[in-house]
Structure formats: C-alpha cells, structure tokens
Amino acid sequence: ASEIDKIKKQCPDATVLLRLRIDNSLAHVDLNKKFGAARENALALMLQAKEAGLDMAGIAFHVGSQTVSADPYLHALDIARELFEEAEAAGLKLRILDIGGGFPIPEPKVKFNLPEMLRQINARLDEDFADAEIWAEPGRYICGTAVNLITSVIGVTERGSQPWYFLDEGLYGTFSGVLFDQWDFKLISFREGDEKVAATFAGPSCDSLDIMFRGRLTVPLQVGDLLLVPSCGAYTSASATTFNGFSKAKFVIWERVKAEVEPVAAVGRVEMNQSVAQAVK
Missing domain, CATH: 2.40.37.10 (Lyase, Ornithine Decarboxylase; Chain A, domain 1)
Incomplete structure (x- = not known):
C-alpha cells in the first residue's frame, strides 16, 4: 500500500500493475519470498490504487526461475482470472496480464518439454484472457546459454x-x-x-x-x-x-559472417567467399 502513495506523488497518472505473490517451492530460485501481494489483499490494493487516481491496468506475477512445468503458471492464471472477474464486479476493468519469466534455460541436465509447457499456457491465455494484453519476460531463457x-x-x-x-x-x-x-x-x-x-x-x-x-x-x-x-x-x-581491484572479464565478440552474393560469375563468388573466410579467420 505504501507504494501507491509514492507513485501518486511522483507520477499521479501512472499506469500500474499489481504484483501478485505466487508460491512455487519447485522453482530453482523463488522470487516470491520478497515481492508480491497476497491473494487475499490483491483486490483491495487494486481498488486503493484506482481511488488514488492511478491507472490500475492489470496484474503481474513471476513463478520463479527455472520452472520446468506449466503447473505453476496455470495455478497463477487461475488466481489472476478470479481477480480479473472480482475487479470487474467492483467496477475496475483490468486489461493487462504480465506472466513474467521463469522459462528454463535449455541445458542438457535440465529436463523439461518447453513446447508442451507453452501449449498449455497459451491455451489457458486464449481461453481466459482473450481480451487482455499479454506481457512476458523470458529474458534468461533467451540469453542464458549465450557467452562462454x-x-x-x-x-x-x-x-x-x-x-x-x-x-x-x-x-x-x-x-x-x-x-x-x-x-x-x-x-x-x-x-x-x-x-x-x-x-x-x-x-x-x-x-x-x-x-x-x-x-x-x-x-x-x-x-x-x-x-x-x-x-x-x-x-x-x-x-x-x-x-x-580486479577488473571485470573482457568481452570478445565473435560474429560469423555469411556473404550474400549476387550470382554473377562463379569466379566472383569463389573470390568473395575466400575473402569472407579470410576475414572471419
């Protein structure tokens, strides 16, 4: 609740989301020990934000790092659907749902079926949040295997x-x-x-x-x-x-370059490919 007063003071017309706490003991890193409103307090906080003049637009959650099953997402979506309905009954129309991150890095030792996870999550989003704007934050899944x-x-x-x-x-x-x-x-x-x-x-x-x-x-x-x-x-x-006093590791960026050459003459293509190979080498 104290965040509402701070936001109202600094940015009185801000668009805000309520961060919802989702317990997930199976997550590699539990991101709900510190952040997130309890289910029983969520509606009251959203109505308080609306009364303060803020644009109370939706709900955000994060099920925790390296989640290898769709179940925590589906549980969170069940709660979010209930809150969307309760908010609308109280005169508050929510329009944004942020499902956070938590998708696992594709490491060989991590066992999961990502296509099936996404199929289940997308099916629930299509069924229960067809009119909502959906946000996601799969940062670690995208960049976790990069950089050696x-x-x-x-x-x-x-x-x-x-x-x-x-x-x-x-x-x-x-x-x-x-x-x-x-x-x-x-x-x-x-x-x-x-x-x-x-x-x-x-x-x-x-x-x-x-x-x-x-x-x-x-x-x-x-x-x-x-x-x-x-x-x-x-x-x-x-x-x-x-x-x-130790410096951070130096970054060396290795980029593979593939030449796109117009098919003019075979000799020209061979020369171009050799020069590109030499540049990469």
Whole structure:
C-alpha cells in the first residue's frame, strides 16, 4: 500500500500493475519470498490504487526461475482470472496480464518439454484472457546459454589432502551467478586425461568466501591451464564487481559472417567467399 502513495506523488497518472505473490517451492530460485501481494489483499490494493487516481491496468506475477512445468503458471492464471472477474464486479476493468519469466534455460541436465509447457499456457491465455494484453519476460531463457568464459589457473596448492586451483575469475566476477542464482557452472578443461581428482576451485580475491566449487572432479591442472565455462549469459557479468581491484572479464565478440552474393560469375563468388573466410579467420 505504501507504494501507491509514492507513485501518486511522483507520477499521479501512472499506469500500474499489481504484483501478485505466487508460491512455487519447485522453482530453482523463488522470487516470491520478497515481492508480491497476497491473494487475499490483491483486490483491495487494486481498488486503493484506482481511488488514488492511478491507472490500475492489470496484474503481474513471476513463478520463479527455472520452472520446468506449466503447473505453476496455470495455478497463477487461475488466481489472476478470479481477480480479473472480482475487479470487474467492483467496477475496475483490468486489461493487462504480465506472466513474467521463469522459462528454463535449455541445458542438457535440465529436463523439461518447453513446447508442451507453452501449449498449455497459451491455451489457458486464449481461453481466459482473450481480451487482455499479454506481457512476458523470458529474458534468461533467451540469453542464458549465450557467452562462454575462458578463465586461467593462476595458482595451485593442496589443502586437506585435496588440490586447490585458484582462477583469475571468482565469485566477485563472472562466477557471481553461483551466489546470486545458485547456478552450477560447468568447467571444461583443455587438458586431456582419464584421471579424475576431487578439487576445490577458488577465485583470486582476498575473501575466504571466494570459493566457487568444492569436490569438483577434474583432471589434474597446472598454473597457466585454461578452462572453458559455457552458458554465462545470465546473472554473471550483470552482477560482477571490481572488488579487490580486479577488473571485470573482457568481452570478445565473435560474429560469423555469411556473404550474400549476387550470382554473377562463379569466379566472383569463389573470390568473395575466400575473402569472407579470410576475414572471419
């Protein structure tokens, strides 16, 4: 309720949505512990916003990160449909529904059927919200598999009969997603070998908290070895810092270029393709 007064003061004709709390214990990251109005308070808050002169336009929810089933969405849509009807009976016509994000990153270890999820969600939207403007925020699903980190082993030691590898990236840098999003990053070594040892991987900062992985199986590594860390496109650089004086990881953008050439002469096409190949190379 305190948000209504603040918005009214700063932007008295603002269009607003009510954030609805949707409990989903199966979400990888529960985004409803901090945000969202309880179901029993929702209508009163919307009417209060309308009485304050705000354009009370609709409802928003977020079922939580990495949701692999349509069920939490369908549950949220059931509640939203009830509130749309209750609001209309009270003289408030809602017109916008924001279903948030939560769609899972297509990682091999994450088991889900996205087409079926979307089919069920779309069917419910068509049935119950045909006249509403639908918003969605599938940011992580879009960018989660983008960006690969290449990090270097800058220190090797042994503690408690286990090898420790210190990397030039840590929790305060690209691996911030370990803390903020509980993400289990893959570490791919360029060193060949069948022997696997359980090792601890830590970052470069002075903070004892700066430990990413314990007991991670790896081939034995040496100072100077490189590791490839895929799928760093979400909750990594966005939450990275320069704590302890370490710069953020440098971005190198690799773009494949395919030439679209008019079919004038075979020789011309071959020359163009060779020059493009050389440029990409």
